[in-house]
Amino acid sequence: MLTRTAALMAQLATVNAEVNRLPYQSDATRYGRPDFWTDIEAAGGGDCEDYALAKRRRLLASGWPPSAVRLATCWTEREEYHAVLTVDLQGPEGPETWVLDNRYGRVQAAADLIRMGYRWDRRQAATGRGWVQIKT
Template identity: 40%
Template sequence: MNTNKKGLGTALFGALIALALLAIPAQALDTNNAAFVQTLSGTTSIPVGHAQFCQQRPSECRANAQLVPAVALNEALWQQLLTVNAHVNGTVVPVTDQDLYRVNEFWTYPNGYGDCEDYALAKRRELINAGWPASTLLIAVVKQANGEGHAVLIARTDRGDLVLDNQIGSVDLWNATPYKFIKRQSQANAGQWVDMIDNREVVFATAGIN
């Protein structure tokens, strides 16, 4: 999966969008609105790399004891998302699994180097250690404009699904990113995955994905 990073201008634009969201008064949680990625019922196939990761770390791939639907986002938690995203992006050197491990796909925590899914795993671990419920931090598989696969971390908040990405420095709502969302971890069980519904016309116009 691609590991390139993009510019500061995009990061600042995304930050302004998210700060505007914080200015909107919180309302009763409605995950059926456009700020949240909808999913199909039932589970779907697990990415091979994550299945292997779960075999090695079964304690990180089990049912969540406490199912929290979304985190109530405030200024402190928003800054925490920005800090973790920037820290991991800034301290991990992007490199493909083929170059680093001589395999096409290998999910693990970065050792100073890593692919996109390794960034996502590291951010998820840091936020869980900071007190975020595991059920609100979901690794997702997406498609880029060129059709290549990519992995990001979704933070599910009461203001919507926010994406932490190693390619785009900002933290954006899922529907403000140039990706087609394919599937993500289940909120109920970190070792299970669900298909996402992404029928946005903007995906086709911006990313050119069929």
């Protein structure tokens, strides 16, 4: 597991901010269907999972290990189903999960989002190709 450093957190903040500047457009509007996962940068616009895919692609391209950079789904405080990118780092007190979310301008601690009303559902497995239920 990567150790949290100021440089890694700055990189996460940069990726989050740059991708979040891309235009939001729902899958229903763009593709005429309720859900379609694609890279927002390639499509020129998209919704939550498209932002998460672009952020993941950027981090993996810069050398982050796939086990640390995983897509996740949750319900927001407004009961909307949502996709984000999670990043696992080793902090001074132990493992930490950080979230790159198109709803927020800054990288959030997963624990803070839970306090704000997020309820986690599933996340890509750290190894292999599956998804796992998140237990909170």
